Amino acid sequence: MKLITKEVRIGIAGIVALCILIYGINYLKGINMFKPASYFYVKFQNVNGLADSSPVFADGVRVGIVRSISYNYDQPGDVIVEVEVDTELRVPKGSTAELVPELMGGVRMNILLANNPRERYAVGDTIQGTLNNGMMEKVSAMMPEIEKMLPKLDSILTSLNNIMADQSIPSTLHSIERTAANLETSSRQMSRLMSRDIPQLTGKLNTIGDNFIVISDNLKEIDYAAAFKKIDATIENAKMLTEKMNSKDNTIGLLLNDPQLYNNLNSTATNAASLLEDLKTNPKRYVHFSLFGKKN
Incomplete structure (x- = not known):
């Protein structure tokens, strides 16, 4: 008589298969039954x-x-x-x-x-x-505010559509483009000015500053007290000369202030001019020259 019959072997195989199935299901679930x-x-x-x-x-x-x-x-x-x-x-x-x-x-x-x-x-x-809930909870909390904003967004989009439909928008954009191009040109010119002309101007200003420094040093060396004394003396001499010219007790004063002397000098000048004119017109009246003697 056999100890293990065919039926027993089938039962043992079924139990082993069931255990393997249970272990496999738990393993797929992440359950380690032996740990x-x-x-x-x-x-x-x-x-x-x-x-x-x-x-x-x-x-x-x-x-x-x-x-x-x-x-x-x-x-x-x-x-x-x-x-x-x-x-x-x-x-x-x-x-x-x-x-x-x-x-x-x-x-x-x-x-x-x-x-x-x-x-x-x-x-x-x-x-x-x-x-x-993480982000979903924050989104849920923001939904009422978003719902309030939707009408405003709709009106904003409507306004934007009206603005974009305006025929003046393209011309405005072209104007802005031209303005940007002009600004770019101005920027390049300014860059050239800053890189070329400004250093030259700075050099000239430095030279002028050096000249001012030299002039300032020269001015420091001037004796202003002596110069002012000379100026005062010159002014005093000019004052004395003016007083003498206005006075009649000297030749220059008489010449400038005596009308009779002026009239006499004027008359003398007039007579001299008449004499010279007559000399030019009738020279024989004043000069006689002959190789054979004087004629009556």
Whole structure:
């Protein structure tokens, strides 16, 4: 009699296949049945679509998975999530867990580890959880403001369309383009002026400044007191000369102030002019020249 019959072998093969199937399903879920792990409970008011076997992260590193999610019927409004984490993970007291929606869909759980090296949660303790909507929450908060802005944006777009439809806009743009070209030309000319003419002007100004310095040094060497004395003496002499010219007790004064002398000199000049004129007209009357003697 055979100890292992055909039926026994079939049963053993079915059990082995079932174990392999269970292990494979758990492995695909991220559950390692042969690796020791510890577990905690996290209490949420809303899991926001969190599913079993979802990954659990701490500081950006995957440290466990979600084993199960159950609704607390004794305290409505609470959802208990069982989390399996690595045995090496120490969860300090004061730590919390948060659910963060991902951009591609789904929800990820993050354990926010507190800075408390002295105390830690024991296996099976309950951690408080929160829901962090991230950018979606900020967008939801901004939606009322955006709705208020939509009519204003519509009116602004209408005004812009009316402005762009105006026929004067192209000519204005061409004018602006020409103005920009003129500004560019002016800028180039200014650059040439700054690079060529300004240094020359600066050199000339420096030369003028040096000349002023030389003139200033020369002016410092002038004896102003002696110069003013000479000027005063010259003015005094001019004053004396003027007084003498106005006085009649000298020749120049008589010449300038005596009308009779002036009249006599004028009469003498007139007679001399008449004599010269008569001499030119009748020279024989005044000069006689003959080789044979005088004639009667």
